[in-house]
Amino acid sequence: MEKHRITILVVAINVALLGLMAIQVKWMRDSKDLRQAQFERSVDHALFAVCDRMEQLEKMRDLHRHKAGRRLLRKLDAMRRAHGDTVAGAMPGMGGPQDPPEAQEEPWPSDPAANDAAMLDQEDQEVLVADMVRSILASEQGRGIRDRIEVPLLDSLLRQELRTKGVHGDFAYGVFTADGHAVDLGQGLPSEELRAGPNVFRERLFRHDLGGPAYHLHVRVPGHQGMIWREMLPVLLTSALFIAIIVVAFFFTIRTIYRQKRISDIRNDLVNNLTHELKTPISTIGLACEALADPSMPKTEQQVRTFVGMIRDENKRLGSLVENVLQSAVLESGHMVLKRVDLDLHALIKDVVRSSSMQVSRRNGVIDLALKAEIHHVNGDRIHLTNLLYNLIDNAVKYTEQEPRIRIGTANNDEGVTISVQDNGIGISASEQRKIFDRLYRVPTGNIHNTKGFGLGLSYVRTVVERHGGRIHLESAPGRGSTFHIFIPFEHGRTT
Numbered sequence: 001m002e003k004h005r006i007t008i009l010v011v012a013i014n015v016a017l018l019g020l021m022a023i024q025v026k027w028m029r030d031s032k033d034l035r036q037a038q039f040e041r042s043v044d045h046a047l048f049a050v051c052d053r054m055e056q057l058e059k060m061r062d063l064h065r066h067k068a069g070r071r072l073l074r075k076l077d078a079m080r081r082a083h084g085d086t087v088a089g090a091m092p093g094m095g096g097p098q099d100p101p102e103a104q105e106e107p108w109p110s111d112p113a114a115n116d117a118a119m120l121d122q123e124d125q126e127v128l129v130a131d132m133v134r135s136i137l138a139s140e141q142g143r144g145i146r147d148r149i150e151v152p153l154l155d156s157l158l159r160q161e162l163r164t165k166g167v168h169g170d171f172a173y174g175v176f177t178a179d180g181h182a183v184d185l186g187q188g189l190p191s192e193e194l195r196a197g198p199n200v201f202r203e204r205l206f207r208h209d210l211g212g213p214a215y216h217l218h219v220r221v222p223g224h225q226g227m228i229w230r231e232m233l234p235v236l237l238t239s240a241l242f243i244a245i246i247v248v249a250f251f252f253t254i255r256t257i258y259r260q261k262r263i264s265d266i267r268n269d270l271v272n273n274l275t276h277e278l279k280t281p282i283s284t285i286g287l288a289c290e291a292l293a294d295p296s297m298p299k300t301e302q303q304v305r306t307f308v309g310m311i312r313d314e315n316k317r318l319g320s321l322v323e324n325v326l327q328s329a330v331l332e333s334g335h336m337v338l339k340r341v342d343l344d345l346h347a348l349i350k351d352v353v354r355s356s357s358m359q360v361s362r363r364n365g366v367i368d369l370a371l372k373a374e375i376h377h378v379n380g381d382r383i384h385l386t387n388l389l390y391n392l393i394d395n396a397v398k399y400t401e402q403e404p405r406i407r408i409g410t411a412n413n414d415e416g417v418t419i420s421v422q423d424n425g426i427g428i429s430a431s432e433q434r435k436i437f438d439r440l441y442r443v444p445t446g447n448i449h450n451t452k453g454f455g456l457g458l459s460y461v462r463t464v465v466e467r468h469g470g471r472i473h474l475e476s477a478p479g480r481g482s483t484f485h486i487f488i489p490f491e492h493g494r495t496t
Contacts, residue, residue: 006257013250020246024239028232035228040201042165043221047203050157051217055206058148145175145215148206151185158219171221175205178214194218281314288314323387338381338467345376345385345417345488349408352389360397365404367393373410373417378488384464385488389421391461392484396423399482416470416489423483428476436474437462461486 063073158173174194175183182195194200195218202218221227229236288307291297353367360367389408396406400423407422428436436458461484465472469489476482 003261006261009257010254013254017246017250021243024243028236028239031232031235032228035231039167039224039228042167043162043201043219044203046158046161046165046167047201047217047219049161050154051203051205051207053157053161054149054154055208057153058206145183145205145213146185149175149185154217162221167221167224169221169223169227171219173217173219176202176216176218178216183215194220199224278318281317284314285311338384340379340381343378343380343382343385345373345378345410345419346371348382348385349389349410349419352386352393353408356390356393360393360404360406363397363400363404365397365400365406367406367408370407370409373412375412375490376410376417378417378468378490380468380488381464384467388461388464388486389419391458392421395458396421396425396482399423400425416487419486419488421484421486422481424481427478427480428474428482429478433474433476437472 064070154173158171162168162171172194175185176195177183180195199222200218200220202216205215205217288310292299292304292307349369349371353369357367393406397404402424405424407420409420409422411418411420438459462472465486465488470487472487473485474482475485
């Protein structure tokens with residue numbers, strides 16, 4: 001996939017993700033506002049029901065305190081039983097054990113006139129009820145609000161109605177006049193927080209009074225915002241979980257796309273380099289063979305040695321290329337087998353330096369040794385450790401613009417031996433140091449062919465070190481060379 005298409009895809013997914021998150025935030029805000037409105041309606045309905053109930057109970061008590069009222073209630077009860085009506089059911093406290101003793105002592109009139117009155121038509125009964133209630137209420141106008149409210153009853157009704165409406169938890173209430181003055185009901189003045197505010201709900205008490213001052217019941221439910229959020233918590237967590245899953249999936253998808261793009265570029269780079277690297281020695285060998293086989297070309301002994309040397313060198317180069325490819329196959333399969341023997345690292349290093357001296361001398365370079373380890377015998381694979389050193393020296397020569405100056409040193413501690421390979425090359429930036437041990441990765445150096453190689457050497461080096469139970473560390477900076485520190489322990493697991 002081309003880079004600009006990947007960029008378009010990333011932008012499109014980002015826009016979609018941000019849009020989804022914006023919709024979720026708006027939905028959660030609207031849901032919270034809706035629940036807030038439902039909560040306020042529930043509290044308002046509960047207050048309305050409590051105030052209505054208080055007024056009904058007061059009217060029933062007033063009727064029970066008067067003889068005419070008690071007779072009216074008994075007549076209405078008789079009418080309910082006779083006609084199956086539910087009038088008394090709608091008026092709590094009617095008749096029964098709630099009647100005071102004087103009401104129970106008064107006999108029901110049995111004369112014919114009373115029986116005729118019980119059979120009055122409905123319109124006459126309504127007129128009778130209205131007249132009697134009006135006269136009773138007129139006699140009660142002088143009572144104060146403290147005498148009309150029973151605090152335990154009010155508290156019980158509030159708790160019952162709020163619980164019925166789904167409002168749980170603590171609450172505070174108080175009675176206030178129309179102009180905001182608190183009424184002392186015998187339990188101290190209510191808090192100033194109940195006077196007014198966005199979280200204070202109020203409803204008028206005794207709204208059907210014919211006269212007198214108006215009083216309001218104020219209720220405040222602290223912590224109702226937290227209550228609303230707790231109710232929404234399962235939905236919020238589920239929504240957040242889904243968004244997190246989408247974000248993580250998006251991240252891994254984009255990372256996989258970029259990784260695949262990078263692998264594709266590296267493989268193309270490898271094919272280009274491999275083609276270039278193979279063509280050069282094959283062409284050189286072909287030209288040398290043609291020159292040797294051409295009978296028209298005079299051949300001195302020096303010319304023959306030159307052509308043979310060219311064929312030998314290019315053949316070694318082809319062998320090295322094949323070896324690198326085979327190393328790559330071993331790394332990819334993950335089946336590197338170590339044949340451990342007792343190794344003298346100092347002797348191994350001297351052998352590698354002796355074999356590499358010609359390659360270094362062609363660049364007028366030099367390899368210095370500082371083998372200071374007192375204990376330098378380890379249990380390891382001779383071939384792989386030899387290839388490890390060859391790779392590091394080869395890199396030091398290839399990535400040096402001037403005459404190579406390579407220094408190889410050793411040191412030991414109680415756990416193992418550390419080999420240091422230092423060069424005066426171009427150096428590696430900090431951003432590239434994390435990638436140089438990846439397979440097929442090559443540090444950018446301008447022209448793709450100006451430095452030969454496939455990006456397999458350091459990946460192979462790290463694998464060899466890790467299979468020996470050791471570790472590798474790089475110190476480098478652009479223009480200041482590089483130093484590789486390789487630690488090989490004296491004892492390590494039998495990794496094969």
